[in-house]
Amino acid sequence: MNALLEDGTIDQETAVEQFLRMDRLPHIWCPGCGIGTAMRSTIEALLEMNIPQEDLAVVSGIGCTARTAGYLKLDSFHTTHGRAIPFATGLKLANPKLNVFVFSGDGDLFAIGGNHLIHAARRNMDIKVICVNNFIYGMTGGQVGCTTPTHSKTSTSPYGNYEPPFNLPFLAAAAGAVYVARWTTYHVRQIKRSVQEAFSKRGFCFVEVISPCPTVYGSRNGFPTGLDMMKYFKANSQTLAGADPRDVGIELGGKIKVGKFVDAERPTFQNMLSEMWGDIGLQENRMVEAE
Amino acid sequence: MSKERGVLTGEHFVNGDWACAEGALAAGCRFFAGYPITPATEIAERMSKRLPEVGGVFIQMEDEIASMSAILGGSWGGVKSMTSTSGPGFSLMMENFGLGLMTETPCVVVNVQRGGPSTGLPTLVGQADMMQARWGSHGDYEVIALAPQSPQECFDLTIEAFNLSETFRMPVLVMSDEVVGHMTEKVTIPRLADIRLVERRKPTVPKESYKPFQPTEDLVPEMCNAGEGYFIHVTGLTHNEKGYPVITAEAQEKLVRRLVDKVRVNVDRIIKLEERFVDDADVIVVSYGISARTAKSAVAMARAKGLRVGFLRLITAWPFPEKQILELAHRVEAFVVPEINFGQMAREVERCAAGHALTVPVTHAGGDIHHPEKVLSVIESTLKLRVKRQVPALSAQ
Numbered sequence: 001m002n003a004l005l006e007d008g009t010i011d012q013e014t015a016v017e018q019f020l021r022m023d024r025l026p027h028i029w030c031p032g033c034g035i036g037t038a039m040r041s042t043i044e045a046l047l048e049m050n051i052p053q054e055d056l057a058v059v060s061g062i063g064c065t066a067r068t069a070g071y072l073k074l075d076s077f078h079t080t081h082g083r084a085i086p087f088a089t090g091l092k093l094a095n096p097k098l099n100v101f102v103f104s105g106d107g108d109l110f111a112i113g114g115n116h117l118i119h120a121a122r123r124n125m126d127i128k129v130i131c132v133n134n135f136i137y138g139m140t141g142g143q144v145g146c147t148t149p150t151h152s153k154t155s156t157s158p159y160g161n162y163e164p165p166f167n168l169p170f171l172a173a174a175a176g177a178v179y180v181a182r183w184t185t186y187h188v189r190q191i192k193r194s195v196q197e198a199f200s201k202r203g204f205c206f207v208e209v210i211s212p213c214p215t216v217y218g219s220r221n222g223f224p225t226g227l228d229m230m231k232y233f234k235a236n237s238q239t240l241a242g243a244d245p246r247d248v249g250i251e252l253g254g255k256i257k258v259g260k261f262v263d264a265e266r267p268t269f270q271n272m273l274s275e276m277w278g279d280i281g282l283q284e285n286r287m288v289e290a291e
Numbered sequence: 292m293s294k295e296r297g298v299l300t301g302e303h304f305v306n307g308d309w310a311c312a313e314g315a316l317a318a319g320c321r322f323f324a325g326y327p328i329t330p331a332t333e334i335a336e337r338m339s340k341r342l343p344e345v346g347g348v349f350i351q352m353e354d355e356i357a358s359m360s361a362i363l364g365g366s367w368g369g370v371k372s373m374t375s376t377s378g379p380g381f382s383l384m385m386e387n388f389g390l391g392l393m394t395e396t397p398c399v400v401v402n403v404q405r406g407g408p409s410t411g412l413p414t415l416v417g418q419a420d421m422m423q424a425r426w427g428s429h430g431d432y433e434v435i436a437l438a439p440q441s442p443q444e445c446f447d448l449t450i451e452a453f454n455l456s457e458t459f460r461m462p463v464l465v466m467s468d469e470v471v472g473h474m475t476e477k478v479t480i481p482r483l484a485d486i487r488l489v490e491r492r493k494p495t496v497p498k499e500s501y502k503p504f505q506p507t508e509d510l511v512p513e514m515c516n517a518g519e520g521y522f523i524h525v526t527g528l529t530h531n532e533k534g535y536p537v538i539t540a541e542a543q544e545k546l547v548r549r550l551v552d553k554v555r556v557n558v559d560r561i562i563k564l565e566e567r568f569v570d571d572a573d574v575i576v577v578s579y580g581i582s583a584r585t586a587k588s589a590v591a592m593a594r595a596k597g598l599r600v601g602f603l604r605l606i607t608a609w610p611f612p613e614k615q616i617l618e619l620a621h622r623v624e625a626f627v628v629p630e631i632n633f634g635q636m637a638r639e640v641e642r643c644a645a646g647h648a649l650t651v652p653v654t655h656a657g658g659d660i661h662h663p664e665k666v667l668s669v670i671e672s673t674l675k676l677r678v679k680r681q682v683p684a685l686s687a688q
């Protein structure tokens with residue numbers, strides 16, 4: 001399976017397949033679901049960056065999105081609900097040469113795992129977080145969550161959600177993320193670019209991908225198919241590069257502000273450590289073959 | 292060089308928590324993630340001071356859930372990893388402790404037990420997490436838990452815990468307690484060359500055919516680290532040898548049975564006991580951790596009075612020495628089990644004695660240790676029962 005064609009160009013499909021566990025397909029996602037789109041844009045970003053595949057590791061929590069870890073042909077860890085970030089933190093600290101990224105859902109990262117996210121951002125831990133926000137708990141059948149727009153109907157808000165949602169870019173930025181961007185699954189090229197920018201930076205980088213979940217969110221809220229939701233994304237997305245993250249909250253049926261909102265520099269956890277101790281010798285301490 | 296600095300060879304007058312940290316370092320632990328909690332905080336404090344000196348990383352996480360998750364990540368990153376806590380934090384760790392068991396991730400968790408339930412007695416001793424250690428995470432599994440009775444054993448058994456965790460590819464518990472953690476005694480740290488260390492068994496097959504959950508002869512799979520090009524998948528879902536999720540009763544039977552058997556078939560390699568005066572004993576006192584020390588004094592007092600009392604200390608609390616207890620149950624009249632709870636391990640003794648000997652728990656709600664006199668009085672009243680000798684008399688009636 002060589003992606004390099006005779007004319008020197010790259011066969012994109014074959015290249016993408018090198019990043020996939022083809023023996024695990026077909027995947028579990030519903031028709032019209034946006035998770036696959038977010039995954040593909042991520043793969044394309046990584047492909048172009050030419051990071052050796054063995055230097056990449058993906059960690060996920062639990063949920064439809066979190067199943068991505070099981071499809072990526074990388075060292076991949078499907079952990080417990082909400083705990084991808086602390087697991088990734090340990091992995092990264094133990095092997096600093098790994099490019100560790102987290103790929104998980106909004107409920108996983110911001111509800112049950114919200115505390116870990118803000119602390120990893122505060123520490124500026126050198127991990128990249130890609131969050132697929134479908135406004136709902138997909139895997140458990142469509143319950144209201146911390147990203148569900150007010151008034152949305154879900155299986156546990158049958159009369160409409162009476163809570164306000166988190167504004168994820170604002171939260172990540174306030175907690176200290178050095179890179180914050182948001183796109184929808186309509187913006188495949190932009191997702192790719194943001195993932196690349198995130199991977200080129202040191203520190204805690206956050207990319208939100210707003211994504212259709214026709215099965216349990218769209219169907220109850222006026223977007224019965226993935227296509228309906230994509231049309232909504234196309235018609236209502238407003239690119240506002242550099243917008244103040246506090247202004248990018250989402251309302252049901254309203255505009256979706258997308259773009260790169262934060263791109264800053266600040267010492268990472270790793271920088272702070274090596275400033276004090278020089279290059280931490282973990283590499284040399286890593287276990288060698290048993291004698 | 293950093294390996295040598297990890298071992299503070301010599302004699303020290305230190306507490307159990309300190310010794311626990313030094314044991315971890317001597318075992319090669321180079322990653323610690325934890326959250327402060329009395330009476331385990333001193334372990335984290337010691338690790339925060341020492342790890343940077345030996346090229347390791349200390350991180351104080353936002354809670355114990357994160358700490359447990361982080362050490363699993365650290366272990367897959369190829370570094371021996373540890374966390375320490377006490378009751379409330381132990382409760383928070385349980386879900387991800389289970390993830391460690393399911394994904395066969397070596398690491399060490401120290402619980403310096405205090406009085407519970409809930410916030411209970413933050414500064415005072417308890418031993419009431421012994422069943423939580425065994426069953427605290429959901430699902431069915433076996434665990435390995437060691438119970439140190441002194442600062443010296445905090446050092447020795449933490450090394451042993453790392454060795455067992457690498458040998459059997461699983462998280463291993465050190466079930467210390469507040470008194471052992473805080474008591475100061477002499478601790479002898481040997482030279483690095485004199486410490487037996489076990490490293491994880493790395494894959495012996497070509498990369499393409501390596502399966503991270505394929506058992507070897509002793510049911511333990513070989514383990515690669517992340518970043519070595521094996522492209523492994525690791526999940527808490529029920530999985531096949533390759534690590535891929537398989538959501539069927541058959542896959543569950545295969546995997547969970549192996550995880551359980553991995554410990555059960557290897558019990559003789561795992562279990563360590565201390566036995567005294569059991570050969571002629573009518574009653575055996577079974578205990579562990581700090582309670583074993585008061586129990587030992589009680590046994591000595593009983594012996595001084597000419598009573599035939601034996602002593603059995605569970606250095607390994609889990610897996611439980613079922614065979615040994617059953618065998619002894621045929622020879623003695625009763626077991627007396629002092630522990631700082633309402634009879635957790637006593638139930639195991641009773642279960643394993645299978646009706647062949649009586650089990651008498653010596654209970655304590657926590658906050659203090661048993662007094663030898665109290666244990667002695669239970670020994671004496673138990674001896675008076677003369678359980679077995681009454682049996683023929685009863686049947687003759």
Ligand SMILES: Cc1ncc(C[n+]2csc(CCOP(=O)(O)OP(=O)(O)O)c2C)c(N)n1
Nearest residue numbers: 062063064065081105106107108137138139
């Ligand atoms: C501790 C725990 N609580 C609850 C669950 C059940 N659960 C599984 S997935 C999920 C929600 C996932 O939602 P999200 O992260 O938004 O991902 P999505 O499925 O929408 O991609 C929940 C609540 C669980 N697995 N673990």
Ligand code: SF4
Nearest residue numbers: 029030033064138213
């Ligand atoms: S339930 Fe929603 S999020 Fe989950 S796979 Fe289906 S469409 Fe996607």
